[in-house]
Amino acid sequence: xAEIEVRGLTKEFGRVTAVREVSFTAPAGIVTGLLGPNGxxxxxxxxxALGLVRPTAGEALIGGVRxxxxxxxxxxxxxxxxxxxxxxxxxxxxxxxxxxxxxxIPLRRVDEVLDLAGLTSAAGRRVRQFSLGMRxxxxxxxxxxxxxxxxxxxxxxxxxxxxGTAWLRSTLRDLAGQGxxxxxxxxxxxxxxxxxxxxxxxxxxxxxFAGPLSEIGGTHSALESAxxxxxxxxx
Amino acid sequence: xxxxxxxEFRKLTTIRAPWLLLAAxxxxxxxxxxGLVESGGNVHDPGTQRGxxxxxxxxxVFTLIFGILxxxxxxxxxxxxxxxxxxxxxxxxxxxxxVVYALTGAAAGLVSSGVALATTAAWWADxxxxxxxxAADTWLTLAGGLAASCALAAIGVGLGALIRNPxxxxxTALAWFAVIEGIxxxxxxxxxxxxxxxxxxxxxxRSNLSATTxxxxxxxxxxxxxxxxxxxxxxxxxxxxRRDVT
Numbered sequence: 001x002a003e004i005e006v007r008g009l010t011k012e013f014g015r016v017t018a019v020r021e022v023s024f025t026a027p028a029g030i031v032t033g034l035l036g037p038n039g040x041x042x043x044x045x046x047x048x049a050l051g052l053v054r055p056t057a058g059e060a061l062i063g064g065v066r067x068x069x070x071x072x073x074x075x076x077x078x079x080x081x082x083x084x085x086x087x088x089x090x091x092x093x094x095x096x097x098x099x100x101x102x103x104x105i106p107l108r109r110v111d112e113v114l115d116l117a118g119l120t121s122a123a124g125r126r127v128r129q130f131s132l133g134m135r136x137x138x139x140x141x142x143x144x145x146x147x148x149x150x151x152x153x154x155x156x157x158x159x160x161x162x163x164g165t166a167w168l169r170s171t172l173r174d175l176a177g178q179g180x181x182x183x184x185x186x187x188x189x190x191x192x193x194x195x196x197x198x199x200x201x202x203x204x205x206x207x208x209f210a211g212p213l214s215e216i217g218g219t220h221s222a223l224e225s226a227x228x229x230x231x232x233x234x235x
Numbered sequence: 236x237x238x239x240x241x242x243e244f245r246k247l248t249t250i251r252a253p254w255l256l257l258a259a260x261x262x263x264x265x266x267x268x269x270g271l272v273e274s275g276g277n278v279h280d281p282g283t284q285r286g287x288x289x290x291x292x293x294x295x296v297f298t299l300i301f302g303i304l305x306x307x308x309x310x311x312x313x314x315x316x317x318x319x320x321x322x323x324x325x326x327x328x329x330x331x332x333x334v335v336y337a338l339t340g341a342a343a344g345l346v347s348s349g350v351a352l353a354t355t356a357a358w359w360a361d362x363x364x365x366x367x368x369x370a371a372d373t374w375l376t377l378a379g380g381l382a383a384s385c386a387l388a389a390i391g392v393g394l395g396a397l398i399r400n401p402x403x404x405x406x407t408a409l410a411w412f413a414v415i416e417g418i419x420x421x422x423x424x425x426x427x428x429x430x431x432x433x434x435x436x437x438x439x440x441r442s443n444l445s446a447t448t449x450x451x452x453x454x455x456x457x458x459x460x461x462x463x464x465x466x467x468x469x470x471x472x473x474x475x476x477r478r479d480v481t
Contacts, residue, residue, distance in 0.1 A: 050318075053481065073320060073323060084313065085315075085317075086312065098242055098245045101241045102241075
């Protein structure tokens with residue numbers, strides 16, 4: 001099982017401590033929500049887990065190894081980050097073909113994920129013509145390209161319409177149901193209560209809570225009040 | 236590594252911008268040679284023939300910009316995140332880019348050489364000159380331009396990895412080309428100036444623009460440019476390894 005394990009993670013950017021001694025586990029087979037206000041260290045934590053940012057202390061392991069040790073990373077971990085970009089002049093299908101080539105993923109998989117993301121009819125269009133929601137779908141298609149055991153998604157519901165949000169929710173639950181590890185960073189609490197099983201709450205770079213959603217109370221209002229208490233108490 | 240190289244080639248073939256940029260090289264060659272003849276270049280003089288063919292080396296400035304966009308362009312569009320997700324060992328990603336861009340730069344140089352030869356032949360025929368194809372000078376000049384196109388593309392990859400803002404990187408390269416190296420050359424004196432990158436590139440491509448400077452021999456310019464490419468590439472790889480991608 002490829003769980004995500006974060007141990008004593010600290011990251012300082014100059015004088016700013018973005019993440020301070022954060023530890024948690026995102027187990028396989030469920031959806032874990034990484035929650036926190038803007039600037040709380042969610043994105044930094046995920047970037048460290050993906051080898052994009054070097055931690056000051058601690059480590060993040062995926063299935064027991066660091067991301068940088070993975071030989072064919074996209075076949076193990078699918079990631080979508082807010083800052084993941086697209087070349088505006090490249091067609092959606094070509095974007096996926098570039099990524100597929102780097103990990104030796106067969107090209108038929110490109111059409112499969114385009115279909116999964118509902119982008120088949122837009123696959124031949126250049127990304128500059130895409131709406132925010134379509135870019136999100138393309139990012140999700142890219143994350144699923146390698147049929148990975150682990151999915152790391154940063155604000156995946158941004159810009160999705162209600163149909164897209166429902167599709168995302170059922171997709172993530174299906175993936176977790178197949179035994180995969182899914183971690184979703186978000187500040188959209190309403191959506192999260194309907195998607196996740198397990199929550200990790202961070203604020204000002206520190207861990208405030210990690211455990212099953214049911215421990216906080218599985219409703220939107222219970223999560224909201226817990227979120228506000230946990231994230232404002234010490235600031 | 237082969238997979239990364241294939242991915243880099245696919246990146247290039249799925250957008251138009253790099254090809255428009257590289258197409259500017261042969262256009263510059265045609266315009267430059269035509270200008271040389273129209274402004275009274277003597278088609279009976281072997282030196283003029285070499286000067287015409289050496290426009291291939293001038294066109295190499297476009298492969299430099301092309302190379303700069305390899306990494307800096309990825310930062311501009313934030314596609315660098317995906318590149319490093321595919322290849323967390325970043326040195327390999329940069330190496331794949333160096334290979335692909337140097338090869339493409341060489342291909343662009345080959346096209347520019349062909350265009351230079353054809354354009355020169357056409358003008359020489361028009362003006363009643365004798366194109367001296369047998370002269371080793373001709374082929375050395377064309378080959379030098381090709382080699383300069385290849386090396387400058389690699390130098391561009393390194394420069395773009397160091398200065399990740401494409402506008403800033405291109406401005407720096409052009410300012411160095413047009414102004415700074417000339418001033419630095421004067422400060423250093425001709426004995427040292429000829430070791431500077433663009434003087435070395437002129438020596439390699441035999442495009443003696445700055446006729447006042449005593450250049451290295453062609454092979455010396457080639458080796459020097461190769462050394463610059465190696466230094467830029469090594470610096471690019473090492474600085475890229477530890478940098479946070481946010």
